[in-house]
Amino acid sequence: MDINEVPQEGNRTMGGHKRAMYARDADGRIVIVASAGGEVDETVTLQALEFIREQTEAARKRVEAGETSPLEYWMYAQRLDLPQMSQVTGFWQWRIRRHFQPQRFAKLSGDILQRYADVMGITVEQLRTLP
């Protein structure tokens, strides 16, 4: 890659940051260049975010229909999935799945709710409802 090929069209997921890339200058030396990003990297990040958004919205509908607890909604909203939620909380996946049942979720102890809230960076009050 030559310096003039380093993507500079911009990538809105980078929030104005620039990333360092390595490219060849006029003398053939490979040097560091700040890149504003481009379509390729933007597309795949947006695709990943869209995938998460779809899961989050589907969970919201299920919460509204009484089929799952707000925990599942928040899990996706905070960019986790079931295996990751299990890793960050230390709870077994089947146990978390049980906590998705609205009746069981309503009866969860403060400690367990707090653990979920902590790993997701929200409060217990937030966790209890949809935003």
Next chain:
Amino acid sequence: MNMLIENFQHRHAAHCESGVASSMLSHHGAKISEAMAFGLSGAMAFAFLPFIKFAGFPLIAYRMPPKAILKGMVKPFKMRFHFETFRDQAKGMRRLDELLAEGHIVGIQTSAFWLPYFPADMRFHFNAHNLIVYGKEGNDYLISDPVTEDPQRCDAESLQKARFATGLMAPKGLLYYPEEIGQKEVTAEAVLRSIKKTVRTMLGPVPIVGVRGIRMLANRVGKLDTADKLSLNYVGHIVRMQEEIGTGGAGFRFLYAAFLQEAADITGREELKVLAEKLNVIGDGWREFALKAVRMIKGREAFDPKLLAQMLHKQADDEKEFFQALKRAIA
């Protein structure tokens, strides 16, 4: 409490760990570039790990696992590296303050999800993000994050969250600093030894690592079902691992090419410059693959897994030829 380590210079880097290693060693008198830290530790690799899921998709790594670069500095620089983790969070924060007060710059491992200066769209639960703390002003830590162009700040509460995030590769408050650097210049032997190591990794017999790993990924891509909506997400995931998360595929090839140029000067082997140029072309091949994949994701071109698989096989062929030539060049 205000503290600032004088003379510390923040540098922008393509990858967090090689960036931290080069800034930290340079601060302590062993002036090396990011490319040298990356190359010398033998960090360039390829691994396709279908059994480790990352957001539901297999982990595709274009480099050695976290901490490989830091640990790779120990031998060439005759270093003693102090690593410390904490069970008690408050203790871990106090220790950081103590070290700053003693005048150390301190490397720490964090989760990107909790760093407030990260753009919202980039805040994922990734636990192996390295950065340097070089001071404190009131409640804010002064942060040299290699992947940002300028130094950053992070409030104490967020930094604590980031250092003690749980999950895969949990940092457990890890902090580190060099206790001793016995060798400040890069030797030709160390360079050649590291290249040998990288050649061995890339041409090795393990089916999911190196050139064979690229082939395995190619075969997997070739079998993607065009009717399955998730197939395009799979392809996007590969590109994301390659171009976005820790720069990845193409980025690391260019970074290693920069290392080979430096290596040619240190060892006096001009052939390495020619090989740097070849690797540059291979990096371009990875970028072409990414571009093609994105055109398919955007629907500008029909989704053709076979074609993508072919492109990946071509990358494997080129890398095989390249590493065989590299092996001959250092023999």
